[in-house]
Amino acid sequence: MITRAEQAEAQRHAAEMIRRAGITITDAEANSIEVVDFGLSNLDREGVQVLTLVQTERISVKVLVLLPNQTEPEHWHPPVGNDPGKEETVRIIAGTVYFYIPGEDTFIKGFIVEGKDDCYTMRKEVVMQPSDQITLASGKKHWFQTRESGAVMYSFSTIARDALDQFTDPKIIRITEVVD
């Protein structure tokens, strides 16, 4: 869980980073930024801020913000009915992102959140800078992280059903509880 004050501060910070990255958003959009702690109550290290720009029955476009030193936990997008699962392209707009995908272990620059080796199993490292992009086929496990720079990126995808995403960390709950 996070407090309402933590939520407001993360939302304000994310909106500022998005605008500094050159992406024009409305105040209504800034106020709609979702602050996600994945139920881990450790937002400074594990979490993501999500601004949904497009969400139809067919496609989804989001701006994702990682605050400095934040990690989006390892997850994948499973099949749902006739849908083979979400296919996603992430394009970096600002900051450096360390992206982890299936393949040979080349883990050098990232960090594993303390005591969570079992929750971050993909160790093929892709260092991404602004205008770099990566396409993830449905079902492919991935996690990503930033350091001091923080990061702003687009996620372009087929229909998003965030509540059905699957995570390696069994403690994760996709709905963030906010308390006063």
Place this chain on the structure above:
Amino acid sequence: MITRAEQAEAQRHAAEMIRRAGITITDAEANSIEVVDFGLSNLDREGVQVLTLVQTERISVKVLVLLPNQTEPEHWHPPVGNDPGKEETVRIIAGTVYFYIPGEDTFIKGFIVEGKDDCYTMRKEVVMQPSDQITLASGKKHWFQTRESGAVMYSFSTIARDALDQFTDPKIIRITEVVD
């Protein structure tokens, strides 16, 4: 048709507008910008510049540039096999765009290319500024235009099959011929 020099100049101008709009692109991307005259040989008035960022079997993301006073001709995205046709969300990044869709005639601010009343039949006008966006269901006719400002916008969509788009103007050919 357009000359190689016209193509190069439109590509250069479009890349400059994209970058001025705050969108970071690589030189390879700038050089990949497609200049489309729709076979009308009237690029100053009817045409579009297209930078494809994502093109998979499921989704497509493009940056569209209208040079000052340029119009993208009226068209729609028909069904293809099991696909009901391309669904598209256009989000304005820079400039003012006059967007025309089915509905009551509210045409005020746009202009119809001389002698082409029959080729621009949708007359419900939507004036769009940066951060405004519109979602077009598959099959829905649309055209759009800019004035002195020129315009840069994203097109987020399901799979694009540009060669199968249908146009109101029977003279249109989707493949642009470039001559020396």
